[in-house]
Amino acid sequence: MARIFSGVQPTGNLHLGNYLGAVRNWVKLQQEYECLFCVVDMHAITMWQDPHELTQSTREVAAAMMAAGIDAKKHIIFNQSQVPGHAELAWIFNCVARLGWLNRMTQFKDKAGKNSENASVGLYAYPNLMAADILLYKATHVPVGEDQKQHLELARDIAAKFNNDFGVEGFFPQPEPLILGTATRVMSLKDGMKKMSKSDPSELSRINMTDDADTIAKKIRKAKTDTDPLPQTPAGLEGRAEAKNLLGIYAALSDTSLEDACAKFAGEGFGTFKQHLADLAVAKLGPIQSEMRRLVADPASVDQVLRSGAERARALAEPIIAEVKEIVGFLKP
Ligand code: TRP
Numbered sequence: 001m002a003r004i005f006s007g008v009q010p011t012g013n014l015h016l017g018n019y020l021g022a023v024r025n026w027v028k029l030q031q032e033y034e035c036l037f038c039v040v041d042m043h044a045i046t047m048w049q050d051p052h053e054l055t056q057s058t059r060e061v062a063a064a065m066m067a068a069g070i071d072a073k074k075h076i077i078f079n080q081s082q083v084p085g086h087a088e089l090a091w092i093f094n095c096v097a098r099l100g101w102l103n104r105m106t107q108f109k110d111k112a113g114k115n116s117e118n119a120s121v122g123l124y125a126y127p128n129l130m131a132a133d134i135l136l137y138k139a140t141h142v143p144v145g146e147d148q149k150q151h152l153e154l155a156r157d158i159a160a161k162f163n164n165d166f167g168v169e170g171f172f173p174q175p176e177p178l179i180l181g182t183a184t185r186v187m188s189l190k191d192g193m194k195k196m197s198k199s200d201p202s203e204l205s206r207i208n209m210t211d212d213a214d215t216i217a218k219k220i221r222k223a224k225t226d227t228d229p230l231p232q233t234p235a236g237l238e239g240r241a242e243a244k245n246l247l248g249i250y251a252a253l254s255d256t257s258l259e260d261a262c263a264k265f266a267g268e269g270f271g272t273f274k275q276h277l278a279d280l281a282v283a284k285l286g287p288i289q290s291e292m293r294r295l296v297a298d299p300a301s302v303d304q305v306l307r308s309g310a311e312r313a314r315a316l317a318e319p320i321i322a323e324v325k326e327i328v329g330f331l332k333p
Pocket residue numbers: 005006007008009040043129130133134142143144148151
């Protein structure tokens with residue numbers, strides 16, 4: 001069976017963009033793949049994290065995965081730092097990847113900003129750790145968004161170079177990107193050209209997975225729109241980024257196409273549409289939120305799921321990392 005690996009960083013609250021763009025689609029992958037879903041706490045600390053908040057966020061992200069419907073018994077939900085193989089393989093990959101490769105990573109440039117001299121070495125080596133995450137389990141498929149494609153390319157290059165350098169053709173597979181047709185790119189509610197993001201200073205720009213019904217309704221009511229009525233077809237959304245975003249969210253939450261969503265509201269004003277969207281969002285997210293709240297209120301149960309996930313992840317990783325060490329020529333313990 002094909003094996004999936006994917007990761008989410010525990011940095012701040014999960015929002016609707018994370019849910020519709022990632023977690024919700026992972027739920028669907030469980031039928032066809034063996035899945036490992038990882039809370040990548042080691043990636044998180046490439047930028048400063050308050051230790052207490054990091055712990056809380058790790059539990060919250062795990063709780064969100066469970067609440068959204070990922071079966072932690074059939075599949076594996078765990079946090080990265082509980083499996084030492086990630087760090088071990090990342091170090092080896094630090095010695096396989098070339099400086100020139102990492103210099104081309106656009107995310108580093110974005111995240112480091114102007115003051116790249118002051119960025120952590122970890123932020124620079126971030127893609128090598130991500131390659132290790134995937135290849136530690138010889139995962140065959142990785143669901144990724146547009147922004148992570150370059151990192152996955154790098155993981156493929158690292159796999160190929162390792163195999164080639166050590167003369168072990170086919171040892172690491174070439175992990176394939178899984179571009180999900182059902183994944184929705186959710187934009188800020190205040191600016192349809194910007195991705196919904198946990199780092200946006202405006203709370204009104206995003207719907208958090210922990211927002212209650214009133215907050216969700218208020219944020220949708222206050223979302224930016226234009227003054228035209230809604231169009232008949234998606235073609236009428238061109239140049240109307242905010243309208244397109246809201247209809248896209250409606251379509252995703254109601255499991256229909258953008259075409260159907262347009263047809264349903266054609267000619268209506270945003271007042272009516274927003275009311276429908278708010279009701280739908282509350283109906284769809286409410287049950288997930290209450291389950292999340294229940295789980296977060298019982299941290300011991302979340303920790304237990306993560307511990308059990310890590311134990312099973314270690315069992316998969318150990319023979320692979322042992323073989324890697326032998327290939328590299330490390331003396332056995
Ligand atoms: N870099 C990914 C992100 O920020 C998270 C991530 C870490 C990941 N390791 C991964 C995603 C392995 C897929 C596979 O979204």
